[in-house]
Amino acid sequence: MTTTTLPSASGYDLTPPSPAKRAELAARLTPEEREVLLAQGTERPFCGGLLSNKSPGVYACRLCGLPLFRSATKFESHTGWPSFYAPFDPAHVATLRDTSHGVLRVEIRCARCAGHLGHVFDDGPAPTGQRYCLNSAALEFFVEGEAAPQKV
Numbered sequence: 110m111t112t113t114t115l116p117s118a119s120g121y122d123l124t125p126p127s128p129a130k131r132a133e134l135a136a137r138l139t140p141e142e143r144e145v146l147l148a149q150g151t152e153r154p155f156c157g158g159l160l161s162n163k164s165p166g167v168y169a170c171r172l173c174g175l176p177l178f179r180s181a182t183k184f185e186s187h188t189g190w191p192s193f194y195a196p197f198d199p200a201h202v203a204t205l206r207d208t209s210h211g212v213l214r215v216e217i218r219c220a221r222c223a224g225h226l227g228h229v230f231d232d233g234p235a236p237t238g239q240r241y242c243l244n245s246a247a248l249e250f251f252v253e254g255e256a257a258p259q260k261v
Contacts (some may be wrong), residue, residue: 113217117200121175123221124259131222134172134260146172149209149216152226154189157245160226161183167197169257173222176257177201178241179229184233191248193241194233202241204229209234221261 113238116122124136135147144150153173159168168178169193178193186216195200207216207228217226226247233240 117198117220119176119198119201121198121201121221121259122123122261123175123200124261126177126222127172130261134222135161138171139246142171142246145244146226149225150244151227152190152207152244152246159243159245159248160189161192162191162250164246164250165253166255167251167253168193168243169251170219170222170224171247171249172224172260173219174249174257174260175201175219175221177219177226180253186233186242188240188242191243191245192233193243194235194237194239194243201228202226209235217243219247239251 136222145152165180167176170175173239176197178197182193182195184194186193203218203220205216207214214228217229227243229241
C-alpha cells in the first residue's frame with residue numbers, strides 16, 4: 110500500500126498518523142471496531158448500524174476521521190453491508206490484493222491511517238460499476254453540513 114503526504118484533491122491531509130497517535134486513536138475504539146479496522150475483521154451481514162441509514166451526509170473513517178464516502182453514492186446492494194459506488198475522493202481509499210479466503214479480492218483501507226474498511230468489487234451500478242462494500246464498524250456518519258472532525 111502506498112501513502113502520500115500531499116493533500117488530496119478535496120484538500121485533506123493524507124499524512125499517516127504517528128505510531129503513538131495511531132495507538133491513542135485505537136484506544137478509543139470498541140472491541141468490534143478494533144477487530145475490523147486493525148485486524149481486517151468483518152462484521153456479520155445485516156447487523157451494521159449504518160446499513161439502513163438513508164440520511165444525507167458523509168461517512169468518515171472511524172479511526173482518523175478522513176471523509177471516505179458520500180451518502181449520495183450509497184446504494185442498496187442486498188449484501189448485508191453498506192455499499193457505495195464511488196469514494197468521497199479517490200485518493201482517500203487505498204487498495205490491496207487480498208487472497209486471505211482462497212479467492213482474489215481487493216481490500217480497501219483508509220489512505221491516511223490504513224484502517225481496514227472492507228472490499229471493492231466490479232459488480233456495482235453505473236456510473237462506476239464498482240461496489241465498495243464497507244463495515245459499519247469502520248465508519249462514522251456525519252449529517253450533511255456537519256464536518257467530520259479530523260482526529261490527526
